[in-house]
Structure formats: C-alpha cells, structure tokens
Amino acid sequence: MRASGKDGGGKTTARREVQALAEILIAVVQLLGEILLQVLAEVLAESELKALREAVRPNKPARPLVAAIGYILLGALLACLSLWPLPYSFAHHTWLRLATLVIAPAIAGWVLVAVGRWRVGRGQDGLHLHRFGYGYLLALTFALVRFAFTS
Numbered sequence: 001m002r003a004s005g006k007d008g009g010g011k012t013t014a015r016r017e018v019q020a021l022a023e024i025l026i027a028v029v030q031l032l033g034e035i036l037l038q039v040l041a042e043v044l045a046e047s048e049l050k051a052l053r054e055a056v057r058p059n060k061p062a063r064p065l066v067a068a069i070g071y072i073l074l075g076a077l078l079a080c081l082s083l084w085p086l087p088y089s090f091a092h093h094t095w096l097r098l099a100t101l102v103i104a105p106a107i108a109g110w111v112l113v114a115v116g117r118w119r120v121g122r123g124q125d126g127l128h129l130h131r132f133g134y135g136y137l138l139a140l141t142f143a144l145v146r147f148a149f150t151s
Contacts (some may be wrong), residue, residue, distance in 0.1 A: 033090030075141030
C-alpha cells in the first residue's frame with residue numbers, strides 16, 4: 001500500500017511541476033503579447049508621424065518639448081484606440097501587468113531606435129521618436145492607459 005502511495009505522490013509532484021511550467025509559459029506568452037502590441041502601435045505611429053511632419057513642417061525641426069507632449073498625447077490616443085478591439089490585457093496576473101509597465105516601454109523604445117538607425121542608414125530623415133526617450137515616453141503612456149483601463 002505504501003508503494004502505491006509513493007507512486008501517487010510522485011505523480012502528483014510531477015503534475016504540479018508541469019502545471020508550474022505551464023503557468024510560467026503562459027506568463028511569458030502574455031508578456032510577449034503586450035510587448036508586441038506596443039511595438040506594433042509605435043511602428044504604426046512612426047510611419048504616420050513621418051508623413052504628418054512633412055505635411056505640417058516640411059523643413060523645420062520639431063521643438064523637443066512640443067514633440068514630447070505630442071508623443072504623450074499620441075501614446076494615450078493609440079492606447080484608447082487599442083482598447084476598442086482589445087479591451088482586456090494579455091497579462092492576467094497583477095505582477096505581470098506591473099512588469100509590463102517596466103519592460104514593454106523599454107523594449108518598444110529600443111525597437112524605435114533600431115528603426116531610426118535603419119532609416120538613417122537608408123538615407124531617410126530621422127524623427128524625435130527614433131530617440132529612446134521619446135519612444136519610451138510614447139510607449140509608457142500607452143502602457144499606463146492600457147493598465148488603467150484593462151483587467
């Protein structure tokens with residue numbers, strides 16, 4: 001009888017380990033979903049901002065403070081628009097949602113730096129958004145709005 005109890009206990013331990021690994025995998029996938037959403041929003045914003053800058057101020061450099069305020073507003077607008085088709089957070093655990101507030105904007109900011117370097121390497125003009133601080137600001141605003149209005 002004891003031998004079967006040990007086997008049953010071993011199977012239960014193995015199930016717990018598999019469940020723990022599954023939870024970790026799910027958390028990683030949820031985090032990657034939030035990061036991907038922010039990166040896609042920023043890449044879309046980057047392409048639209050280039051066209052808008054050419055239409056509004058074709059040969060004049062943007063002022064840094066005005067650009068920062070614009071990126072904050074744009075981040076909030078993009079986040080609000082993302083709430084329409086995706087009214088929920090990909091990250092379901094509170095700790096993971098908080099981690100998303102730190103990790104996703106940083107990754108999105110670095111992606112925009114890479115996009116900016118790629119564009120400049122191809123002979124195209126760069127935007128303020130191609131600097132880490134501006135990209136991070138837009139993505140942080142995006143993440144804060146989604147954090148506040150999703151569950």
